[in-house]
Amino acid sequence: MDITVHRPGELTEADRLSWTALQSKAHLNGLPELANPFLSPEFTLAMGQVRRGVRIAVLREDGEPAAFFPFQRSTTGVGRAIGLGVSDCQGLVHRPGFTWDARELLRACGLAVWEFDHLVEGQAPFAAGASGSYPSPVMDLDQGYEAYLAQLREQSPKFTRTTLAKQRKLGRDHGEVRYVHDERDPERLRTLMAWKSAQYRRTGRSDRFAHEWITRLVQRLFHTRTAPFAGVLSVLYAGDVPVAAHFGLRSERILACWFPAYDPAFSKYSPGLILHLRMAEAAAADGIAYLDLGRGVKEYKDSLKTRELAVSEGWVALRHPVAIGHRARRAPVRALRNTVLARPEFFDPADRLLKRLGRIRSRNRE
Known part of the structure; x- marks a missing residue:
């Protein structure tokens, strides 16, 4: 060798x-x-x-x-x-x-x-x-979004019912709920990073975006697009207002979840959970086999996952x-x-x- x-x-x-x-x-x-x-x-x-x-x-x-x-x-x-x-x-x-x-x-x-x-x-x-x-939880989509949603309803019926109901209420209260799977506006990326920095500070964690190299890395990956790879910014809107966003990395078959965040003013609607379901639907239509939620024990990951890697x-x-x-x-x-x-x-x-x-x-x- x-x-x-x-x-x-x-x-x-x-x-x-x-x-x-x-x-x-x-x-x-x-x-x-x-x-x-x-x-x-x-x-x-x-x-x-x-x-x-x-x-x-x-x-x-x-x-x-x-x-x-x-x-x-x-x-x-x-x-x-x-x-x-x-x-x-x-x-x-x-x-x-x-x-x-x-x-x-x-x-x-x-x-x-x-x-x-x-x-x-x-x-x-x-x-x-x-x-x-x-454990590193994943959302399996290789059988399609409807199959994933059916499994979610079976394993977490109350969670699924409540999340979908909150999505409807968000639309009634603030305008049509709209989802953009691959948002190309850099201003929306800056919004996401500002939300995430505020979340880090609010929860007492170290702000990753206070490190210049991480900010530069995310910005560079946002503009990186090849046939098998892309940085993907996904945004959930209520009317014309962004309420949740996520930036992750996509290969041909895997969407790696990375930086999710939402506007705390809309927290009662669980916009982050709605966003993840919309991401799963769009990713399945794009041929993605699974969303990798990443290592770490989080309640939302336990609710969304179908299995775990190690x-x-x-x-x-x-x-x-x-x-x-x-x-x-x-x-x-x-x-x-x-x-x-x-x-x-x-x-x-x-x-x-x-x-x-x-x-x-x-x-x-x-």
Whole structure:
């Protein structure tokens, strides 16, 4: 096996097409999760425009590309999954039956350690270093929207009935409910980011859009459109007023949900839930097999999901002082966070405290 490492701009058009072809055929090869748009060359190339240290390892067999491994590397040899912190799917995109040695790959990439937090299933060489596995709920649409809605009615009849009733009431109170699946107005993207920033502050969470590189990444992906990939902004209107929006990434068969938000003035109508149902309907008509809601326990995800994938977090490391130091710093933080998230007796008080602090912070900004 031959491994070469490239900067994003050095990737040849032939290799990029090979990468895309592996994703396009992934569902036929029993590897459907590898078609996730976070694993696409477009996402990696966009990351290369906003962050340093982005690299792509191309693994070849008999001179032909067999796998692609995007990653980020520091000057000290600390490696991270591409987009760690914002990416909801990570790993190596490969042809069926391909195997690799994780430590050999790290050495070829100049890494002492490689950290991940959303490792896709089926990556045994990396999964050996996982410290935990976590559910990532999805909305299955491969049988069509009506089949999905029928399943939703069966598993959550009250939720489905109430959400559809709120949609009708929203229309009666504020004008015709209108949905645009692929909104191209950049002003609507700015509205969504403003809503999301306010939500982060209101709930005491760190505002991702306070990081310039994340804002630039989303804006760049909004304008990225190829045959197999696009950044998709979806907006729900009542009359001419936007009430909820979502920005995510689409591949040929998967819509990865990423940044949903709504106008709190319309919260009693649950516009975010209405938006997700409309997204599912439009995505099914567009040939999408499922919506990936992403890792994380949320009540709305439990209500909308039809099943769950599993993603892992952890790291693969060489016997190296840099790797030892990195794990010593990161392991306690990850362990504490996951303990709090997994146990209601810890999470609920912490969540209430964060929201209280968020309300104070929001009032101080007024």
